[in-house]
Amino acid sequence: MAEYGTAVHEASRKAMSAWYDRLAAAAKSGAPTAYLMISGNCVEILRAFDIEPVFPEVNALQLAIRKQSLPLILKAEEMGYSSDNCAYVKADAGFTFGEGAPGVGKIPKPNFIVCNFVGCNVYIKWFEHCSEFLGVPLTMIDVPFVRSDRPSDGDVRYVVSQLKKLIADCEKATGKKFDIDKLRGICALSAKAEDGWQRCKDLCKNTPSPMDAYFDAINLMGPINVLRGTQDAVDFFDVAVREYETLVKEKKGPIPIEKFRIVVEGPPPYPFYRQFRDLFAAWNAVAVQSTYSTVGGIWEFGFRHDPKNPLESIAEQMLMENLCNRSLLDRYKQIRRYVEEWKADALVIHSVKSCRLFSAGQGDMRDYFANELGVPTLLVESDLEDPRYYAQAMMKNRIDAFFESLEHRKLLRGAQ
Amino acid sequence: MEISATAVVGRTSQAVEQAKAIVSAGLAPVLKRSDAPAFGCFPVYSPYEIIRAAGLLPVGLMGAGASIDIVHADARFQSFVCSIAKTSLELGLQKRLTGMEGAVFHSICDVARNLASVFKRNFPAMHIEYIHLPQNAAGPETEDYLVTEYRRVMTGLEARTGRRIDDAAVAAAIREYNRPRRLMRELYAMRSKEPERIGAAELFPLVRAGTMLPPDEHARLLESAKEEFVARKPRRMDRVKVVVEGAFCEQPPVGLIETLEGAGCYVVDDDFCAGWRWFSTDVPEGPDPVRQLARAWLEHGRASSTRYNPDNPRHKDLVRRVRETGAQAVLFMPAKFCEPALFDYVIFRRELEKENIPHLMVEFEEKMWTFERTRGEVETFVESLLFD
Ligand code: SF4
């Protein structure tokens, strides 16, 4: 019999700590490392040169979840960062340009910085600052924002030409010659993990959903975004798929009785992850889909890295197959599919001050879903990194009021 | 101590008064023009020539300052979003953009990008375009990319207007816009040499008026202003020369600029309406005008907080401008909540401190209307520089 979450959580933790260990070892040995952003990343190329990727976003996330972010944010604000700047950057800047934080392992100074500018403009600032403060060269990969249904051939050509430049930079940094067959192998491993991702997400269409696709998606996001292209990631998804398939058979999920199925939009308030989660659990609400889980990539609709066309498929993922590089209107479409195909009762928008990529215009999103489509929609505000913007009592009131009325609606509908 | 901009330069200018009237009338008269339908250009830079060549009039869609009460836009954009995004949207929601054929937004920041989507959904009658301007060094691939991007925009405009845009029309538009561009460069150069001759609160409306006029009318306005400025016999006062940086998107109220001058500053360079003064040279009028425009953007564009350009890092460029204008200090003037400007402050500040250049942060909002606090801060700053 499966116990919800244990095996997946444990497997994710193990795979991610192995990565941390590799980073700590690299910090000691000087083995090559590079900074990279999560969204639509090209980690496959770094792997082709055995360059270990370092993700400052994961660092920021860890700092927030361990409740270590505030002093670092304040330190960054002393350096001149504004209280209105993205706090993910500030926590990382306070950490990296300062003296780190207690109990957090050493993160190596990278050999170079790869800025995959995929959607978020703050990425550029963040990595420019890293380059400037750490004195490390930066390679920019300018990924045109999606402006039509598909990226144009010109867009793909432009990104591929930059990937080729990145390959040349990697050759220089490592002294290794680029091996396209090695990259093909890595892309094949990526595709296998992506199969697993889609399977996990698809399983959430079941009632009850075997996974909370918002609060527990984090277990999947580490392996898919950070470890993609390795056997570790493939093995992790084998464990995850097995567990969720078993849970579906046993009709089990994250809470004993699934009462509400929700789709969640926006990143979670990491400093208050547990408290926030409990507010939904109290109503037996389970997230069956979330947009945040797709910041790195969207695989549930079928995209795969292609060993036959490795560079083009990497470019395609960067351009199109992730949430960040798509327009807000494309996000509405994505959420709409989630609501319809995953049979959700409601949409919850968690609007975070730090991340304007996500939040700017979410009031319009609420208008669209609530007024135009008639999907019950709740919008609450706080932050993903800065604990100063989270107010538990207010949050509880809003969430309780929303589910009360949702319950009422359900009752009425049941009575009809 | 109350010193108005007029007192700083010693006399009024008819052209400046005219420019002020144009600016304060807002978009309404522009939208009623019969010669060419208006097409909104959200900051910072737009390829105005391409829009012009489509038979449209590029106009700045640059917020509405204090001239509008936010009734609806607050429900779409949260409290932590800059004002220009909200007032621009509010104009539309209050049906004050009727007659505007469409609007273009660019890859300057996350807010502008999402705003393009919100415009598209809320104003389906408008042609909404989004241009991804490259965030990369100039190179053959980048140039090809940008040419393709401009051609894509042209195809969209052609479909909208039903009118072909040929290269000759783009070339003619380049010629047209080179005139006001050249004049603005001249006025800026004149002011940086002799700031007592042209007030910052005078130059600002002159430039801003260009965001609401066809290029030939703007050029005429600038020409008459230039004549008036040249005829002046100004007297240099004991003031601090400053470069103002950070107001490239949302625009400050003119009262704030008057306040800076009143508090004892000569503004010798600024980035107000930066997109409309984007190039350091004319755009070459040679063959293949679309490529010329793309190349000019890559090679002769401003260093801007909304553009990554390793060939001309912004912090180095700021120091260069300080040195070239002989400025004594930098006033860093970001719009409230402006993410790109606020992030850059960290790098600017570090560089200015390395170079021993004094600086002051003056945050603003387009709709602010009391300037007492700013006046006090700037006065103290100026005094510390004058009497140190
Ligand atoms: S703005 Fe959002 S996507 Fe960008 S760095 Fe900050 S948290 Fe990440």
Ligand code: SF4
């Ligand atoms: S003021 Fe700043 S944040 Fe707002 S739209 Fe302009 S560049 Fe973006």
